[in-house]
Amino acid sequence: MSNHDNTPLSSAHHEEEDTPAVSSSKAGFLPIETNWFDRLFISVVIWVALSLLWFRFIEPMGLSIWISNAIALALAVLIISKG
Amino acid sequence: MKKNNPIIAIVFWSLVSFLTLFPIYWLFVISVKPAVQLFSTPDVILSDPYWGNYAKVWGDRLLRSYMVNSLVISTGNALLCTILGFFACYALSRFKMAGKESLFFWTITNRMAPPAVFLLPLFLLMTQVYAVGDFRLLDTRIGMILVYCTFNLPFAIWTLRPTLDGIPKELDEAAYVDGASSWKVITEIVFPLCRPGLAVTLILTWVFAWNEYLLAATLTNFNARTLTTGLSEYVTTTGTEWGIMATISVFTLIPALIVFGLVQKHIVAGLTFGAVKG
Amino acid sequence: MQSNRLGWILLAPTLAILFFFGVLPFIYVVYVSFHQWNPFAADPHMIFNGADNFRKIVFDAEFLNSVGVTVLFVLFAVISELVVGYILAQAFMKEFPGKAIFRTIHTLPLIMAPIIVGSVWKLMMTPSIGIIPHYLNEWFGITVNIGTSPVAAFTTIIIMDIWHWTPLVTLTLIAALVSLPPDPFEQAQIDGANKRQIFFHITVPMIAPAVVATVFIRLMDALRTVDEVWMLTGGGPGSATRFVGVHIFKEVFPKTNYGYGSTISVIVLYLTIVACWLLYVTMLAPRNKKD
Numbered sequence: 001m002s003n004h005d006n007t008p009l010s011s012a013h014h015e016e017e018d019t020p021a022v023s024s025s026k027a028g029f030l031p032i033e034t035n036w037f038d039r040l041f042i043s044v045v046i047w048v049a050l051s052l053l054w055f056r057f058i059e060p061m062g063l064s065i066w067i068s069n070a071i072a073l074a075l076a077v078l079i080i081s082k083g
Numbered sequence: 084m085k086k087n088n089p090i091i092a093i094v095f096w097s098l099v100s101f102l103t104l105f106p107i108y109w110l111f112v113i114s115v116k117p118a119v120q121l122f123s124t125p126d127v128i129l130s131d132p133y134w135g136n137y138a139k140v141w142g143d144r145l146l147r148s149y150m151v152n153s154l155v156i157s158t159g160n161a162l163l164c165t166i167l168g169f170f171a172c173y174a175l176s177r178f179k180m181a182g183k184e185s186l187f188f189w190t191i192t193n194r195m196a197p198p199a200v201f202l203l204p205l206f207l208l209m210t211q212v213y214a215v216g217d218f219r220l221l222d223t224r225i226g227m228i229l230v231y232c233t234f235n236l237p238f239a240i241w242t243l244r245p246t247l248d249g250i251p252k253e254l255d256e257a258a259y260v261d262g263a264s265s266w267k268v269i270t271e272i273v274f275p276l277c278r279p280g281l282a283v284t285l286i287l288t289w290v291f292a293w294n295e296y297l298l299a300a301t302l303t304n305f306n307a308r309t310l311t312t313g314l315s316e317y318v319t320t321t322g323t324e325w326g327i328m329a330t331i332s333v334f335t336l337i338p339a340l341i342v343f344g345l346v347q348k349h350i351v352a353g354l355t356f357g358a359v360k361g
Numbered sequence: 362m363q364s365n366r367l368g369w370i371l372l373a374p375t376l377a378i379l380f381f382f383g384v385l386p387f388i389y390v391v392y393v394s395f396h397q398w399n400p401f402a403a404d405p406h407m408i409f410n411g412a413d414n415f416r417k418i419v420f421d422a423e424f425l426n427s428v429g430v431t432v433l434f435v436l437f438a439v440i441s442e443l444v445v446g447y448i449l450a451q452a453f454m455k456e457f458p459g460k461a462i463f464r465t466i467h468t469l470p471l472i473m474a475p476i477i478v479g480s481v482w483k484l485m486m487t488p489s490i491g492i493i494p495h496y497l498n499e500w501f502g503i504t505v506n507i508g509t510s511p512v513a514a515f516t517t518i519i520i521m522d523i524w525h526w527t528p529l530v531t532l533t534l535i536a537a538l539v540s541l542p543p544d545p546f547e548q549a550q551i552d553g554a555n556k557r558q559i560f561f562h563i564t565v566p567m568i569a570p571a572v573v574a575t576v577f578i579r580l581m582d583a584l585r586t587v588d589e590v591w592m593l594t595g596g597g598p599g600s601a602t603r604f605v606g607v608h609i610f611k612e613v614f615p616k617t618n619y620g621y622g623s624t625i626s627v628i629v630l631y632l633t634i635v636a637c638w639l640l641y642v643t644m645l646a647p648r649n650k651k652d
Contacts, residue, residue: 037185045635051412052628056419065412092457099449100466106481106524107469109492113484121490167378170371178368190375193383197585197633199606200626203613204386204393213381233382236375265367294474296588297610311476315592325490332477343472347465 036080043076050075107336114329121325136330146313146331153309153335155224157292160231165285167232168239169247169277173269175240176247177255187240194237202301205230209302222303230298235288242287246280247273286346290339310335387630393623401617414624424625426600427608428632434515434604435583438522439576445523446530446575453535468532470525479592482521486593507594511601514594518602521589526582530575537571577640584633605629 047069054068113121115132140146171190175183209221209230220226250273258268274281296311303312310331317328394414396407418424453464470478485491488506497503507514545563554562587606590596596603596611603611609629613622 041638045631045638048631049635052415052419055412055416059416089457092452092455093459095452096457096459096463100463103466103469103524103528106485107473109485110477110481113490167375171375174368174371178365180365180368186372190379192634193379195581195633195637196383196387196630197587197606199585199587199609200390200630200633201383201386202609203619203622203626204390205382206614207393207619208386208389229378230382232378236378240375290472294472294476296474296476297591297606301610301614311474311588314476314480325484325487328480329484332480335474335477339472339474340469343469347468 039080040076043072043079046075046079047072110329110332110336113325114333116326118324118326136326140327140330140334146310149308149310149313150334152224152307153293153311156227156231156307156309157289159224159228160235160292161285161289163228164232164235164239164288165243165281168236168243168284169274169281170269171236171240172243172247173273175244177252187244190240191237194234194241198234198297201233202297205298206301222306224307227299227303227307227309230302231292231295234295235291238291239284239288242284243277243280246277250276283346286342290342293335293339390623390626390630393620394627396620396623398620399618407620410620414621415628417621418624418628423600423603423612424605424608424628427603427605430515430600430602431584431604434519434522434586434602435580437519438526438583439579441519441523442527442530442579443572443576446527446534449527449531450534450538453531454538468528471528473525475525475586475588476592478521478525479589482517482524482589483593486517507598509598511598514598514602518590518593521593522583522586525589526579530579533571533575533578534568537568541567573640573643577637580640581633581637584636605632 050068050072051065054063054065058068059065112129114136115129115134117133117135174180175187180186206221209226210219213220213226220229254272254276255268258272263272294311295309296315299307299309300312300315303309314328314331314335317324317331393407395409395411397410397413398407399405449467453460473481483491485493486505486507488494488508494505497505505513507517541564545567546559549559549563585606586604587610590602590604590607591610594602596607605625606629609622609625613619613625616622
């Protein structure tokens with residue numbers, strides 16, 4: 001047990017002002033400040049939405065769902081690295 | 084500010100109160116009418132109440148066991164959630180743990196999810212996975228107590244967090260310096276100071292558990308059925324016995340009303356779910 | 362002595378319960394949604410069928426209809442509750458005798474179980490015994506039948522929801538209005554601003570955070586409305602009031618098509634999370650700017 005861990009949270013009284021816990025926040029091209037978890041979440045949301053729309057409108061035309069997955073993956077990489 | 088005529092305000096609020104109270108009053112009217120009178124011209128004024136429905140509901144052994152189930156489940160759940168929520172909030176407010184704010188937020192999201200979504204997986208898990216030998220969690224009181232934690236435990240954490248953050252940590256530290264154990268600090272110093280917050284949490288979680296219907300209707304079939312599910316049985320299976328249905332409603336309503344009277348002032352802060360804070 | 366280990370020990374039971382009854386069911390339902398599974402069919406085993414369930418759901422007219430009905434309900438209910446709640450909150454800002462009693466009465470519906478609210482309104486609205494259809498017919502000659510008219514059923518549910526949940530909106534808005542500082546209002550009056558200008562340029566921006574928070578709570582609750590609707594209309598007539606929660610309750614269990622039912626659950630959860638998350642972000646964005 002190092003001494004460091006033993007310090008109770010000093011700002012316990014001000015929970016409203018707490019910064020996000022994952023503190024690698026940075027400003028990317030997204031309109032809000034995000035950490036990597038937020039960006040992963042956004043990517044998953046986009047992936048699901050894209051897949052559902054693809055099933056409904058594009059797959060009947062003969063284009064495979066894998067194309068949509070590839071697009072979603074590319075978007076995810078972009079968002080997580082640059083977002 | 085300009086002076087207002089109090090008469091207008093009183094008339095306005097009497098009207099609003101009438102609209103609020105009338106449905107509840109009507110519930111009571113139906114519950115004290117014999118079945119034959121139900122279909123005549125609806126009378127607003129109550130005359131010659133008939134208590135047969137109450138005698139019938141009270142005398143029904145099945146419904147009485149539902150009442151006991153409801154009481155056991157909501158009391159057990161409220162106690163469990165308040166105590167665990169208290170421990171969790173103590174940990175969240177006193178220790179510097181990695182990612183605890185994320186943990187706090189994702190705990191709360193448990194309450195946001197629509198319960199309908201969890202009906203099927205909980206049903207499947209409780210019939211097939213959460214089992215010891217022949218014992219299944221489905222249709223048991225302990226099972227329902229645990230299931231209700233999914234929405235009540237996040238709520239307890241949400242409401243208790245400000246209470247615990249509000250207790251100066253210097254108190255803990257002073258006690259530690261005096262050589263008290265952690266257990267002693269938590270139970271003998273922090274716990275008594277939290278009592279008002281704990282009481283409100285206990286009562287609100289109790290009301291939520293008491294009022295729950297959807298999960299109880301799906302995850303119980305006989306042994307652990309609650310009063311709210313008993314209510315719907317009189318609608319779907321027997322061609323609706325209106326008087327009985329109204330009477331069970333009154334029976335379900337009264338405990339919540341009593342409890343509401345006890346913490347009327349604080350209930351608002353809890354129900355608004357911390358919305359106004361900060 | 363006061364180590365992080367103790368912190369985790371104190372948190373452990375909470376996390377364990379939430380894991381077994383919240384997280385695990387979620388993972389499980391996602392897993393099942395990729396399978397074809399009907400335990401009571403000739404082949405009761407789970408068969409992996411890729412994304413076929415998801416292919417099916419985007420063309421499922423009943424499900425899409427239930428999503429549409431839910432969105433319509435949420436919009437109508439939440440907006441009406443905000444307007445009525447604001448008017449009532451403003452009315453509470455004045456002093457008058459008996460204010461405390463009126464406020465207590467106004468709070469009453471909040472603690473009623475949704476299923477009781479449903480049965481109360483059923484008792485009032487059912488054509489044969491209800492008082493409202495009776496007098497509407499006798500005094501105005503209007504026939505209301507929630508059993509046959511989709512519009513009547515839908516409207517009744519919205520009115521019921523307003524009756525049940527407006528008090529919550531009123532209370533949060535009162536709390537917001539009480540905490541407003543008086544200076545900007547006095548200054549505006551000195552500057553000769555009219556009521557409308559004061560409302561739009563001072564009141565609205567200042568209570569906006571509370572309003573967003575209230576909408577957030579109401580949106581979550583409205584999306585999960587099942588009990589009272591189930592009691593009042595059972596999702597009918599037809600599918601006029603079959604909200605997504607009712608749809609799951611009514612379709613999945615009787616049909617025992619667990620694979621497809623899981624898919625419905627996953628999509629509903631997805632839509633709810635996205636809706637709430639978007640609102641949460643808009644709620645937090647202005648706060649973050651302040652830092």
